[in-house]
Amino acid sequence: MEKKKFLVCIDSDGCAIDTMEGKHKRCFAPLMVKTWGMQEHGEKAEEIWNRISLYSMDRGINRFKGLEMTLRECVDAGFLQEDLTDLREWIGSTDILSNQSLEEQIGKTGSPILKKVLGWSVASNRAIAALPESQMFDGVKEALDMMNRYADLAVVSSANREAVEAEWERHGILPYVKAVMTQDCGSKAVCIARLMEEGYEGDQVLMIGDAPGDQKAAEKNGALFYPAVIRREAESWKRLLQESFSCFLNGTYRGEYARQLTEEFWEALK
Ligand SMILES: [Mg+2]
Structure with a gap:
């Protein structure tokens, strides 16, 4: 590919x-x-x-x-x-x-x-x-479908590989990703670092996550972070599709824009 x-x-x-x-x-x-x-x-x-x-x-x-x-x-x-x-x-x-x-x-x-x-x-x-099968947040598939045209996509998760692959397959979103990096590959920071070895600059890499640990893993690699804000996940995916991903592509994401997103993300965790 x-x-x-x-x-x-x-x-x-x-x-x-x-x-x-x-x-x-x-x-x-x-x-x-x-x-x-x-x-x-x-x-x-x-x-x-x-x-x-x-x-x-x-x-x-x-x-x-x-x-x-x-x-x-x-x-x-x-x-x-x-x-x-x-x-x-x-x-x-x-x-x-x-x-x-x-x-x-x-x-x-x-x-x-x-x-x-x-x-x-x-x-x-x-x-x-034994829990009932979990749902995918609204807007995820649309966002992945759109981002896939401009970027390589990869799962970076600390869960186990079998569970992640089965879930992404079941929701029909596994074909969008080029790589699945899970706990068997090391910490999230290590996973991002390994993916970046293919030759992406920090400003060309966006990590999407719902936890401060995801943000830290991105920052450790000089990459950008987009938050799925808790209790507003669907809204977050919609904004990514309609606004934030364009900022990422055109180089205006780092700085004030990212700072505002982080502020909102942290506020929701208080
Ligand atoms: Mg998470």
Whole structure:
């Protein structure tokens, strides 16, 4: 396939596909309450989970880091008695926060809390797999169809490859992308860097995402960032199609225009 001048990287969860609310509100949060026996304060505990993982600058945070932060708040609020030391130490000791790396740590330490964390994580995966099929945000297909004429498109996601490819295939948007970069390729910043090795300049690369981590990954590579603003995702895709993508192509995106978008994006996460 011939290389185009521009590259657009697209996050999947919570950006192109509406998966975030279901995963967090119906799986991670209630299963945390169950695993740590917090039913009496379940509503409060779930609210803390959702605030951290969905509605803050930490949106999109790794599940284990989000769990540690949430449990810490529950302990501080006085309705959970749990020693979080082993969890904190494991998080601080590895770059790979996955069930497999957690299993290895349990093998080494036999830590009871880490066993609980693994049980919760496995149960969450099972619950997520059983969720009804997720929807694509309105306007995604139209935007991809239009951008594809001017730019190479790639998925950049921290989810697993099989899940992302299956979802994009099911929604009929997989044919628009030239590459699918997922957790097996490394962090999002590494994925963008690898795609840019094909020869795109920073101002010719746009990362579309719904989390501050997506923005950081773009900035690390000198690339531009377009936010899918939470609760206004469809509107965001429409604006991209009608306005922002032209700014990107004609070189007026960086600077004041990008700054305004970022401001709006951060405001929605407060
Ligand atoms: Mg996302």
